[in-house]
Amino acid sequence: MGVLNRVAGSKLVARLGVKAPVDRALYHATRTGFTAANRTFAATKKLTKPSRLPSAGDSGVFDLTPTEEQRMIAETVREFAAEQVRPAAAAADDKCTPPPDLLRTAASLGITLVGVPESLDGVATERSTVTNVLVAEALAHGDLGLAVACLAPAAVSNALVLWGNETQQATYLPAFTGDDVPAAALAIAEPMPLFDPMSLRTKAYRTPGGFTLTGEKSLVPLASSAELFVVAADLEGRGPALFVIESSTAGLSVDPEPAMGLRAAATGRLALSRVSVPESALLGSTESYVDCVRLSRLAWCALAVGTGAAVLEYVTGYVNDRVAFGEPVSHRQGVAFKVADIGTELDGMRLLTYRAASRAEQGKPYAREVALARKLCAAKGMAIGSDGVQLLGGHGFVKEHPVERWYRDLRAIGLMEGAVLV
Amino acid sequence: MINLEVPRKMTTLVDQARQAAMAFLRPNSRKYDQAEHTYPEELDTLAALLDGLSASGGGAGAGGVRRSSRGSKSGVVNGANLSLTLGTMEMCWGDAGLLLAMPRQGLGNAAIASVGDDDQVARYKGKWAAMAITEPDTGSDSGAIRTTATRDGDHYVLNGEKIFVTSGERADCVVVWATLDRAQGKAAIKSFVVDRDTPGFELVRLEHKLGIRASDTAHFRLDNVRVPASNLLGSPEIKPDQGFAGVMQTFDNTRPLVAAMACGIARAALEETRRLLTEAGVEIDYDRPATTQPAAAATFLELEADYEASYLLTLQAAWMADNGKPNSLQASYAKAKSGRSATDITLRCVELCGTIGYGEHELLEKWSRDAKIMDIFEGTQQIQQLIIARRLLGKTSAELK
Numbered sequence A: 001m002g003v004l005n006r007v008a009g010s011k012l013v014a015r016l017g018v019k020a021p022v023d024r025a026l027y028h029a030t031r032t033g034f035t036a037a038n039r040t041f042a043a044t045k046k047l048t049k050p051s052r053l054p055s056a057g058d059s060g061v062f063d064l065t066p067t068e069e070q071r072m073i074a075e076t077v078r079e080f081a082a083e084q085v086r087p088a089a090a091a092a093d094d095k096c097t098p099p100p101d102l103l104r105t106a107a108s109l110g111i112t113l114v115g116v117p118e119s120l121d122g123v124a125t126e127r128s129t130v131t132n133v134l135v136a137e138a139l140a141h142g143d144l145g146l147a148v149a150c151l152a153p154a155a156v157s158n159a160l161v162l163w164g165n166e167t168q169q170a171t172y173l174p175a176f177t178g179d180d181v182p183a184a185a186l187a188i189a190e191p192m193p194l195f196d197p198m199s200l201r202t203k204a205y206r207t208p209g210g211f212t213l214t215g216e217k218s219l220v221p222l223a224s225s226a227e228l229f230v231v232a233a234d235l236e237g238r239g240p241a242l243f244v245i246e247s248s249t250a251g252l253s254v255d256p257e258p259a260m261g262l263r264a265a266a267t268g269r270l271a272l273s274r275v276s277v278p279e280s281a282l283l284g285s286t287e288s289y290v291d292c293v294r295l296s297r298l299a300w301c302a303l304a305v306g307t308g309a310a311v312l313e314y315v316t317g318y319v320n321d322r323v324a325f326g327e328p329v330s331h332r333q334g335v336a337f338k339v340a341d342i343g344t345e346l347d348g349m350r351l352l353t354y355r356a357a358s359r360a361e362q363g364k365p366y367a368r369e370v371a372l373a374r375k376l377c378a379a380k381g382m383a384i385g386s387d388g389v390q391l392l393g394g395h396g397f398v399k400e401h402p403v404e405r406w407y408r409d410l411r412a413i414g415l416m417e418g419a420v421l422v
Numbered sequence B: 001m002i003n004l005e006v007p008r009k010m011t012t013l014v015d016q017a018r019q020a021a022m023a024f025l026r027p028n029s030r031k032y033d034q035a036e037h038t039y040p041e042e043l044d045t046l047a048a049l050l051d052g053l054s055a056s057g058g059g060a061g062a063g064g065v066r067r068s069s070r071g072s073k074s075g076v077v078n079g080a081n082l083s084l085t086l087g088t089m090e091m092c093w094g095d096a097g098l099l100l101a102m103p104r105q106g107l108g109n110a111a112i113a114s115v116g117d118d119d120q121v122a123r124y125k126g127k128w129a130a131m132a133i134t135e136p137d138t139g140s141d142s143g144a145i146r147t148t149a150t151r152d153g154d155h156y157v158l159n160g161e162k163i164f165v166t167s168g169e170r171a172d173c174v175v176v177w178a179t180l181d182r183a184q185g186k187a188a189i190k191s192f193v194v195d196r197d198t199p200g201f202e203l204v205r206l207e208h209k210l211g212i213r214a215s216d217t218a219h220f221r222l223d224n225v226r227v228p229a230s231n232l233l234g235s236p237e238i239k240p241d242q243g244f245a246g247v248m249q250t251f252d253n254t255r256p257l258v259a260a261m262a263c264g265i266a267r268a269a270l271e272e273t274r275r276l277l278t279e280a281g282v283e284i285d286y287d288r289p290a291t292t293q294p295a296a297a298a299t300f301l302e303l304e305a306d307y308e309a310s311y312l313l314t315l316q317a318a319w320m321a322d323n324g325k326p327n328s329l330q331a332s333y334a335k336a337k338s339g340r341s342a343t344d345i346t347l348r349c350v351e352l353c354g355t356i357g358y359g360e361h362e363l364l365e366k367w368s369r370d371a372k373i374m375d376i377f378e379g380t381q382q383i384q385q386l387i388i389a390r391r392l393l394g395k396t397s398a399e400l401k
């Protein structure tokens, strides 16, 4: 709670100050099947229309300064990332599961609240993709895998805020603004080479009462503990679409799917075998699906920036300390210029990500900016991960240092779809 | 509030710069690439237009890099550095060689604006000033220059040799770097404004170059050149603790400009390549993964991403200068990224367009020749990497050479 006092006075904290931690069941991603103690999602109050956040204003001024509120939020999350996320990262990576306490603290910091409108018991008054990007970046500075675990529920709540109708919002959002934020996940990726989220293999067919879905989703974070999924499927006659599916629904099953990295996010493969969902499960329109893909990619960019910054910091200290041939290795251009390139490319990645986010929140076209940010973050993010190991030599290859983990995590950028969303 | 769009109040300026580039520069691009050393008289009209713009506060002139302290309501300044950067991008989208040849927009003007006092700024207003640092034996190591300046009454007497002086022949004056005392190292290096017609200031020759051929590159010999003591820019004292700080400050303002030039060329090449690819039936889709698109489209996306990073790093450096934030690191980020990207982008655009790209019917091959200098002058790629690395690692120039 110490962290929170720093932002005393902000609405966020006023809401959070009174919350007591609630015990929850432990999750074990390595066990097959769902471990989540399922709650019943039901609307307690009725909404007459969905609540949408208005676009952020356009100041007309080129500016790289975050607002005072953004600065405080980012600083709080950065501190949380340094004090709690980073120290937990190695063990979580090893166990393929995030510490439940950590997720609870993250939730109590208000990570899901930030994107939910005040009228739905959140704290947002306008769209703030930039704030979400700053939060993701700050978390990933602690650890990329754990950042994904912490942000997975927010991907679902953000999707509901952006595209949910009044019933969907009334039914599901209260859980995300309450004391006990459910594990939840946005599932888009499918296990196939050259996966294209615009041409999905998971199919949804219309039935008299709603839809039937069949297919497979890959690298779904918190898969076995999630209580709620937003799943992408190709809707017969319409194209790709999103569906809200409670994890208790018959026909859903999950298997652990550990990967090269992102292990702390407890990734799993979600199988849908003739899963029947009601009409009300369909979330948003064709356009909103495209937006979802873009905003998810943008979240991955923010994560790459945060992790890239962690690499830069770590190698800077290391190459200055490490002595070879009679002087610090940083005195050699072959070493120093790599550090310079990491710094240069990282700053570029950050600016591309911010530009795309600020265009998105202002309601401007942002497809191009997201695509370019993704391209740059994928290429340079991985290069940074690779140089991070290289600059530590053999010591970079062993688990005593975090760079080998960052190398594995950064490979996800550019190939992952879904899971996080800003 | 984070916003990385062209400021509303500058959209007109950018538009005008684009119009001017389209009307005056593009149509003459090939002509002066071929007629090296011929003065592009079409520039006179445009230069007059630019003078008018800077006089009216539009800030498109090199004189605009003087740091301003005007603040907006939010306290955030979008000032002369940003507008100059944006204008430069548009102009170099037109033609970088011609922009470098633009009367009264020399790097020397930027130096006077950055380190000159008010009197000197006033005295050289409306004059075209070139910059002469490089010598036959030293370029990157500008601390090792040998041109000397010796005090003689109210004058300094300059002796030495300067090469690669952009617009040296056409300019009204040249800002010459010289040392007051070689034994005292960098701190003794000062810059002097030398009028072109000063006796002893001799033009040796003009270079024949790979690119930016519309821009003249001059070689000078200085043989007992007498300049008034008041032509020394900055402080005449030798302050060992300050080292190079005085003269080097110019670079924080001019490096983003060179980066902006690189961005302009890169964008020209990308736009033309996209047009040609579209004609050839290759569509670039921002939503589908690059891996599922034609290799040409995937390459294009990669190049465009590098362009975008160059563009935003350049605007960042200019924005920081406008807001009085120290920007040496970011200026070098911008220069390093833009210099290497523009070269890579233009060369690969030529490759993508095949013989059309390589041939002289189109300008793509020319842009790939023009781009290379952006990674060399105002500090090479390696010099930018050194500056960046020293900053990030906290190293001195003695530790990281």
Ligand SMILES: Cc1cc2nc3c(=O)[nH]c(=O)nc-3n(C[C@H](O)[C@H](O)[C@H](O)COP(=O)(O)OP(=O)(O)OC[C@H]3O[C@@H](n4cnc5c(N)ncnc54)[C@H](O)[C@@H]3O)c2cc1C
Residues within 6 Å of the ligand: A333, B107, B130, B131, B132, B133, B134, B137, B138, B139, B140, B141, B163, B164, B165, B166, B167, B209, B217, B373, B376, B377, B378, B379, B380, B381, B382, B383, B386, B401
């Ligand atoms: C068309 C043109 C216009 C120019 N205009 C001007 C002008 O107006 N005014 C002016 O003063 N100069 C001008 N220059 C000169 C330009 O700034 C220099 O050429 C440049 O700074 C490099 O210096 P150099 O050519 O002596 O190369 P060198 O310093 O000899 O460098 C050779 C190579 O070694 C590398 N290198 C040097 N030192 C290091 C180091 N410490 N670590 C790693 N690598 C290193 C360089 O990056 C380069 O690759 C111009 C040059 C050209 C070609």
